[in-house]
Amino acid sequence: MGRIEVYVRGCLCFLTAFIMGRMIGEIDNTKTERNTAPEETVNTELVKSETAWQDHVPQDSERPVEIKDEKTLETDINIYDSFAQIETNMIHKTIEFPGIEIIGEEEIANLINEQIYSEIIPTDFEQYHVGREDIEIRYEIENISNEIISIHFQGYLSYCGSYTACDKGLNFNLQTGSVISLEDYYTLPDIRRIIDDAGKENEIRIYEEIPETKQEIDNFIQLFDSEEYIARTDIFFLKENHIYFIVPWDESGRHYIHVELSLDGFSKLQ
Numbered sequence: 355m356g357r358i359e360v361y362v363r364g365c366l367c368f369l370t371a372f373i374m375g376r377m378i379g380e381i382d383n384t385k386t387e388r389n390t391a392p393e394e395t396v397n398t399e400l401v402k403s404e405t406a407w408q409d410h411v412p413q414d415s416e417r418p419v420e421i422k423d424e425k426t427l428e429t430d431i432n433i434y435d436s437f438a439q440i441e442t443n444m445i446h447k448t449i450e451f452p453g454i455e456i457i458g459e460e461e462i463a464n465l466i467n468e469q470i471y472s473e474i475i476p477t478d479f480e481q482y483h484v485g486r487e488d489i490e491i492r493y494e495i496e497n498i499s500n501e502i503i504s505i506h507f508q509g510y511l512s513y514c515g516s517y518t519a520c521d522k523g524l525n526f527n528l529q530t531g532s533v534i535s536l537e538d539y540y541t542l543p544d545i546r547r548i549i550d551d552a553g554k555e556n557e558i559r560i561y562e563e564i565p566e567t568k569q570e571i572d573n574f575i576q577l578f579d580s581e582e583y584i585a586r587t588d589i590f591f592l593k594e595n596h597i598y599f600i601v602p603w604d605e606s607g608r609h610y611i612h613v614e615l616s617l618d619g620f621s622k623l624q
Contacts, residue, residue, distance in 0.1 A: 465531035523591030
């Protein structure tokens with residue numbers, strides 16, 4: 355066997371070994387990719403259905419419930435913490451929401467719970483996207499009277515570094531189970547009069563310490579030029595003897611402010 359033939363055979367052996375090594379490497383990489391795919395830790399089964407909220411309640415909770423003016427309620431109400439949660443290497447999603455139990459009024463409680471679930475849990479909650487995804491939303495029961503329960507949700511939604519604030523109120527009629535809006539209690543002219551009177555008495559306040567407060571109050575008053583605005587169900591919550599309107603501070607959706615008015619003007623909500 356000549357030197358040239360030996361050299362050629364040696365090159366062929368090296369090339370064959372190199373190709374086989376690459377193929378094995380690709381197979382190993384495929385296995386690694388499969389093995390390192392994020393393993394879901396889903397604490398709750400999130401199926402959008404009329405009774406999906408029942409997968410999340412009840413859970414015993416020590417959450418204090420603030421009763422307006424310490425009145426004795428005619429309806430016995432229990433509040434349970436519930437969670438929708440997904441945790442992986444790239445995904446953190448936690449949404450806390452209340453489960454409502456009304457003694458002797460199961461159908462009304464079920465209706466309220468279904469609406470809370472539908473409003474708070476995004477329809478794509480279980481879907482996975484490429485990149486980092488974070489959702490963190492918590493709630494507070496801000497007020498309970500014999501007729502209305504008021505819930506305030508706050509948190510954020512973030513995807514690949516983008517950020518959107520979540521700030522919304524939900525208020526329910528405990529006698530019917532319906533989510534309520536200002537339009538259910540007042541006409542637009544009625545609300546304009548209430549707002550105008552509060553403005554003249556300097557009784558419109560912004561809860562947060564921000565600059566240009568007067569301009570923000572003027573912007574708030576202008577919102578009540580539309581019946582569409584007072585028909586919304588997510589723009590306010592009740593707390594103690596006040597109503598708080600949730601107003602975007604800028605167009606980015608990153609910041610909200612809370613405009614405070616006395617419930618004396620909105621006596622139908624007391």
